[in-house]
Amino acid sequence: MRSYTIHSPRALLWTITLSAIMVAITATPTGRAAPSILSCRDEICNDTHTLFNCRDRGFVCCKGEANDSYQVLTQRHGLTCCVGAGEQYNVVSQICVNGRVRTKDRNEDNCGPDNVYNKLNQVCCGNNVFTKIEGGQCCGNEYLVDNTKACCNGRKYNTYEQVCCPSRRKDPVHGTFMLHDIPYGRCCLDKAFNPKTHSCEESKRGMLRVMDRASRDMENCAGVRYDPRTHGCCRGESTGVFERRTALCHVGRLYMKTDAQQNAICIYSIEDHTGQQAIQAIPYTKNSKTACSRNIGVLSLGPFEAICGENIYNTTTDLCCAGKLHRNTKLRGFKCCQGTNIFDPQNEICCVNEVSPKRARNIEERCCFKKPYVPETHDCVGNEVIEKACPSYGNSCNVSIETLTAMKKVYIYFGVAGEISATRQSRKKKSREWTLSDMKMLKFKRGKVTVVKSKVKGKQRHILKSTECGCPENLIAGARYMFVSSTPMKRRTLSLDNVNKGFVVPTEDKEQIGQVFATVIEKSR
Structure with a gap:
């Protein structure tokens, strides 16, 4: 075995440190092994040694496709378990339906593990989906309507x-x-x-x-209960209950009655001994025989008398308009004009206290704020009177059985209206012309109807001529109409003006066309 010699303290220190690191890596600890999660069920995780709540340690127990299949997943922000899929999904962009994860549609959301609902027209209560109804509310798994x-x-x-x-x-x-x-x-x-x-x-x-409650009519006044039929609550500097038979309350102050019939307070001013105006307040009986004057006090009134400002007047002959007295005007038929002025309804019109003379007795007039106007010739736009482009006064374009019956002869044509082809101005009137196409004439004889097509050659055209604002004024180009006139078409021109009375009826108006046919057929028998 080889031996090594340590030549310096620094080398010795490095050798000891390296040996300690190797021991820590290779040695087996004496305690339990590091947890190794193997399974979970119903949010309870099992690492073969202990059972613990999965979420407490940052895990999710997610049910898989099989009945007893569960997956242990790491908890991640914005993700949740898709039951039956064994995986997590993004609740913002995805949806879980019957154990399958897919992209979420707009306004779509989960309702429990198995249902999906549209948030615009449906509502999710618990795990159930219901059609949304105004005023409905969820209560557990139910929807109350x-x-x-x-x-x-x-x-x-x-x-x-x-x-x-x-x-x-x-x-x-x-x-x-x-x-x-x-x-x-x-x-x-x-x-x-x-x-x-x-x-x-x-x-x-x-x-x-x-x-x-001693009675259903009992009321409360600063904690004190009272019967409002016999007592009252005077709310002011010292709020309290008072007896109606003996006192009156006005602007937070109590006034004692001198007569049980007194029902109001008369506030008036008088000059005291120093020459200053002093305000007085006294109870009095307010009825048709008494009045309260601001400068005098309580006044006794005779028959047909009342008070207007500070003056007593006769209610049968005089008018009191917003505190202004007009003597001997009621006898002449005058009335108050929504303020202090008066007006004669026979000859004048009243518009917000402004009086103007009527134009004529047989013409209806209305008010446009303070200005009078005739609705047949003018319109009220905002507070301004605007003249109508085509006033309806004296002009009627609807079918009239009386006019049809009065006509000596009736001529009926059908045609398609075109654009305005010409506008002519004379000294007295302005006229317009429209082009007509596909013209047909109806002939009535002995109760029978014959259709005759009116032909034109080359560049010739049928013309409808009318005075300005006449019946054809609102013709729509391209639409088919029935034209009724008291004079026949001459030189391919049909005239409908104030002299040649007639009607213009859209062919969609079957009711008016039927009235014309029935009347004309009866005349032809």
Whole structure:
């Protein structure tokens, strides 16, 4: 065996250190071996020596595809076990369905280990999927949609038979809320009560408490209960209960009655001995025979008298408009104009206290804020009066049986409307022309109807002529219409104006077309 000589202390130290490292690597310890996890079940891990909770040491026990197959996996943030797959998945981007991991669709999520639901139109309660209904709520594995049912810490109850109130102490069985068997009950903080026999009132110390009701009409005034039919609560500098028979409360102050019939306080000012204005307040009986004047006090009124500001007036002859007196105006038919002004309804119009003369008695007028306008010729846009492009005054384009019957002759055409081809301006009126195509004329004779197609040659066209804002004003290009006129088409031109009365009816309006046919056929017999 070879021998080595140590020549220096530094070499000796290095030799000892190296030997210690080798012993630590090769030696077998005397305690238990390092844990080697072999199996798990129901979150309990087994390393052949001890049983422990897997999650306490950073592991996950994940059930595999087989019934008794479990995988021990390292816990990772954002991942969870897919039951039946034996692997973890990302809960943000993936989903686990029946033991299979796949990419999650938009608005999709897991509902228990076996179900998937759409968060837009479905709801997950426990492990069950339900169609979402407005006002519905989960209660354990159930979905409540009946307004007579509610949930209290995961327990369903009937709101007509029980009430759920917060619990002052966290109950290990019922949680932070508790159910009480009180029909139609209510909560006063953590106390349940029957509102028919009890009430939740504020005590003198400002605390809420349940108090007995001697009557359903009893009320509370700073902790003192009273009957509002005989007593009142005067809330002011010194809030308290008073007897209505002997006192009145006004702006937080009590005034003693001199007569049990007194029901109001008259506030008025008078000049005292120093020449200063002093405010007085006295109880009085407010009725049709008395009034309160701010400068005089209580006044006695005669028949048909009332007070307007500081003046007494006759209610049969005078008008009081917002405190302004107008004498002898009621007799002449005047009325108040939403303020201090008056107006004559026969000849004037009132718009927010602004009076304007009417244009004519037989024309309807309305208000556009403070401005009057005629709705047949103008519109109210915001607070501005705008003239209509085509006023409807004196113009009617709907089918009228009376007009049809009055016509000596009736001419009916069908055609397709085109674009406006021309606009002509004369001294008195403005007219427009439309092109017409596929024109057909109906002839009625002895109750029979004949269809005649109107032909054109070369570049010739049929023309519909009308005054501005006439019946054809709103024709839609490309649509088919029935044209009814009292005069026939001349030189391929059909006129519909104020002289040649007529109608324009869309072919989709079967009801009006039927009325025209029935009337014209009857006239032709």
